[in-house]
Amino acid sequence: MNEITTSSFLPAVRNSAIIRGKTFVGIDFGTSTSVISIASYDExxxxxxxxxxRLKQKLPDGTLYSSEIIPSVIAWINNQILVGEGASQLKYQLKRGKNIWYSFKMELGEDLGAKYYESELRDKAPFNIRNPKDAARVFFAYLKYLITCYCQENSISNDISYAVSIPASFEANQRKDLLDALMANDMNVSKQxxxxxxxxxxxxYAVSRASEGQPMFVNPDYNSKVLVFDFGGGTCDISILEIGYSANGFFSKNIAISKxxxxxxxxxDRYITYHYLMPRFLEENGKKMEQFRTNEKKQIASAxxxxxxxxxxxxxKTLSTLTTDFTIPALKNSDTKTTIESDVKVYTNKGELKQSSFYLTNKELTDAMSVFLKKGYSKTTRIKGEDEYNSIYSPIESAIKKSNTPKEEIxxxxxxxxxxxxxxxxxELKKYFEDSEMLVPANLQTHVSQGAAIHSLLFxxxxxCLIQPISSEPILIITKDEQPKIILPAGTQIPCDTIIIDDLVTSREKQKVVELPICVGNVRKLLFNLKIESTLSSGFPINTPIQLAIEVNTDKMLIARASCMGVICHVEPLSPFANKELSTEERAALKAERQANLEAENNGGVPSKETLIALxxxxDKAGHTFKAAExxxxxNELYPESDMFNSIAVLYNxxxxxxKAIEFYEKALEENPNHKYANANLGSTLRFRDPKRAKECLQRAISxxxxxxxxxxxxxxxQKSEGDTQGAKEKFQKVYDRYLRQWKTNSLPKYAYGWFAxxxxxxxxxxxxxxxxxxxxxxQGEAYYDPENLSKTRTNMLTTK
Known part of the structure; x- marks a missing residue:
């Protein structure tokens, strides 16, 4: 067996003199918390x-607190900025996006304009926080300040080289925003x-094992596979590495990255809040969940x-101390309560809500965790009003599938x-990977930053570069062929040489525009659309060759260019969609949301009536009916008009x-007791809940x-349920005849199809x-490319006579 020693990580020929007088820093930039480490080489x-x-962070009362863990939180209170632990303590007292900012790492790459349009720092230099990228810039400015202070206090060189760790699945747009935030602070970042x-x-982990005299071993007869399960506050990243020895010593390469x-x-935490804590919190205050809009429920949940x-x-922690060989005792299914004291107050339009004592049982946590440990087709749990909950097996199976490695060979x-x-x-992972050795570091939260520091030292x-990065998803192009054309396979080593795609041609005669939609992973993740517009009035002839060149640089940034008859492409970036699988309608909804944010920022936090209508x-078109109703x-609250309540109720219904629908139907009838549609709709809604009231409403509508x-x-x-089948049939026939006439003349309203059936x-x-x-x-939605303008593969050309 071959040992993984410290020497095996170092280059065979090295000049240690070039690292003297320099400081090599690694930053683990986490969704919830961040860690900073320094690496050095002992010749x-x-x-x-x-x-x-261990870095100093100011608390809200002005005292200093030192810790290796720095919460990735920024707060603005009493005309001062707090970053780290002090800001984290205010996380659920202040308003997110207004005077506190967190989880901005996972929002990098979005292009939703001034997402924080209520921000109290939007126009306050030098902060100017308007969006997640701005928040990251301010956060890194603070980290740089802490690192510089540490170097001065410890007589360490302030000639600093940085490396920053990020989720393996971060796409190009997210990486670019992060690099921009680093460069804005003049942080010395290399291409890698x-x-x-x-x-x-x-x-x-491998370096620490080697330094402690307990090195990992590599079998000389085959290359070992390591699955790295990185589960943080906001991400669950899986990487599968292949490690072994070659003529040049130890090597490690990435063979798969999870989707x-x-x-x-x-x-x-969100699941526990919505399913256990919030129902009890509302009950304590004599309230029900349905009394609050989504934004208010989110406000309560945040607290x-x-x-x-x-x-x-x-x-x-309690269960961990009782766990033996990765097996939790039966106590996990007990009704044993864990109780904590914490004063929580929330101000809502239904008054102040408060509670000071909270509990969770072992069984409730076990049931909550089962949602995140699901296997099979139902790995994702979707619950209205809460977003979705994904299982750890989604990224695990994604990585294993890409690696072409059976789980038994990990x-x-x-x-x-x-x-x-x-x-x-x-x-769970011990049961699933029963043949694998479980590696649990002493401190799971500092290894990433220490690895980044080692990377900074080595590179x-x-x-x-110890581990060559690879592309996590295939890059493909939509053409007129039956299947999208893969132009860069998943697992391609990064950086890659320029790849020339030269078998694409125009698809029709006199084609004025050629469109090359480039996607990541699948056709629903459109990255951008390259357009080549003919300078000739007659357009491009059919079967004209198109040349497409793509490359991915060291920071996984995709660079693409295309030409046809000497005309260079026009690139239309479609950020923020790299990590989101969206329909055309959902894209339109995001564009409308972005416009609303921009306008709200310019209008004191209030969007215009026209913008709200468009949003x-x-x-509604994207199928986000609840958002449409809200x-x-x-x-209606900002720009009240008569006769809006029924329409709001229909959307909620x-x-x-x-x-919520009943509440607004009732409001419509308070405004106009003879509102025929509100009476009909309320009667329909109450038919099983309150048959007597339903019948009264329906009869009033018909009157x-x-x-x-x-x-x-x-x-x-x-009438049919009451036994009056003849009277019921007459009413059905009357509506049927009317719908049939509309059907035959293609004038049947869209809402009536279900009723007609x-x-x-x-x-x-x-x-x-x-x-x-x-x-x-x-x-019918807006398309992001015109199918008539797509190219086709030369081998699929049709011969015409």
């Missing part, structure tokens, strides 16, 4: 030393300043997240990140928020309009009902 003992820095977090973790998955310890995190950590599992300390996580000081319509409700379709159908159903079924026309449902028109 006399041929060892690499790392140290995580960014290192994937799992790679940094493995480097640190980006929104998953972290924060999501566990409870810290409580959820503390309860989760306490129970995890030799080591290395745990990294605060959330990976959970005994539930470790027990910046010795010009050696509501975009949400936007309409906000529009379509979103499945029945109680106003004897031909009102929905009222006739619902009254007919009530149900009436046809009431009259025994089941086959016709199926035909009606099949023909329901779908949403």
């Amino acid at each position: 006399s003992n041929n060892l690499i030393h790392t140290e995580s820095l 300043a960014l290192i994937d977090e799992p790679n940094a973790a493995f480097i640190s 980006f998955t929104k998953l972290g310890g924060d999501d566990i 409870l997240y810290k409580v959820a995190e503390r309860l989760k950590i306490i129970i995890n 030799d080591y599992i290395l745990f990294i990140g605060g959330s990976a300390q959970s005994p539930y996580i470790q027990e 910046n000081g010795m010009n050696k 509501r319509l975009a949400y 936007t309409y409700e906000l529009q 379509n979103a499945g928020a029945t109680d 106003v309009d004897p031909d009102l379709d929905i009222a006739l159908i619902e009254l007919g159903r009530i 149900s009436v046809a079924e009431e009259l025994g026309e089941n086959d016709f009902a199926k035909e009606i449902r099949r023909s329901t028109p779908g949403a």
